[in-house]
Amino acid sequence: xxxxxxxxxxxxxxxxxxxxxxxxxxxxxxxxxxxxxxxxxxxxxxxxxxxxxxxxxxxxxxxxxxxxxxxxxxxxxxxxxxxxxxxxxxxxxxxxxxxxxxxxxxxxxxxxxxxxxxxxxxxxxxxxxxxxxxxxxxxxxx
Numbered sequence: 604x605x606x607x608x609x610x611x612x613x614x615x616x617x618x619x620x621x622x623x624x625x626x627x628x629x630x631x632x633x634x635x636x637x638x639x640x641x642x643x644x645x646x647x648x649x650x651x652x653x654x655x656x657x658x659x660x661x662x663x664x665x666x667x668x669x670x671x672x673x674x675x676x677x678x679x680x681x682x683x684x685x686x687x688x689x690x691x692x693x694x695x696x697x698x699x700x701x702x703x704x705x706x707x708x709x710x711x712x713x714x715x716x717x718x719x720x721x722x723x724x725x726x727x728x729x730x731x732x733x734x735x736x737x738x739x740x741x742x743x744x745x
Contacts, residue, residue, distance in 0.1 A: 605654045606635055609694055616690075627687035631661050655696060655729030662691045699731040704739045716740060 609628055616624035634657045639649040669684040699707075707727075708719055716737075723736045 605651045605694060606632070606649070609635070609654075612690075612693070623683050623686040624690040627661075627665070627690050631657060631691060634661060652728040654694075658691055658695050659729065662688060662695070665691065696730050699727065699735075701735060701739050704731055704736055705743060708736075708740060708743060714740075714744065 609632060613625055613628035613632065616628060635649070635654055638653055638657055642649055642653065665684055665688045669681055669688065672680040672684065704723075707723075708714060711719060711722060713719075719740050720733065720736065723731055723733065
C-alpha cells in the first residue's frame with residue numbers, strides 16, 4: 604500500500620539524515636493518519652486514492668508556500684521546498700495525458716458531462732486532473 608511505501612521512504616530519509624525529505628514525509632503521514640481516522644469514524648477504510656488526495660493537497664500547499672518564499676527572495680527556502688515537493692511527487696501516480704483522457708471519453712457510451720465526470724471521479728481518482736477532463740470533454744463535444 605502507498606502509505607507503507609511512504610513510511611519506508613521516511614525511515615530511509617531519516618537514516619540518510621535528509622531533514623527535508625523526512626520532515627515533509629512525516630507531515631504527509633500525519634495528514635494520512637488524520638484522513639484514516641475520519642474515514643474510520645464513517646465506517647470506511649483508507650484506500651490508495653485517499654492517500655493520493657492527501658499527497659496532491661500537500662503538494663499544492665508546498666507550491667503555494669514556495670511561491671511566497673520566491674516572492675520574498677528567500678532562495679534557500681525555495682531550494683528546501685523544491686526538495687520537499689520532489690519527495691512528495693515521487694509517490695504520486697503518473698497523471699493521464701489529454702490524449703489518454705480523450706480515448707477514455709470516446710469509449711464511453713454516455714458522453715454527457717455528468718456521466719463522464721462521475722466515471723473519471725470513480726475510476727481514475729488521483730490519476731487525472733478533473734479540470735483537464737472537463738476541457739477535453741468540451742473540446743471534443745464543442
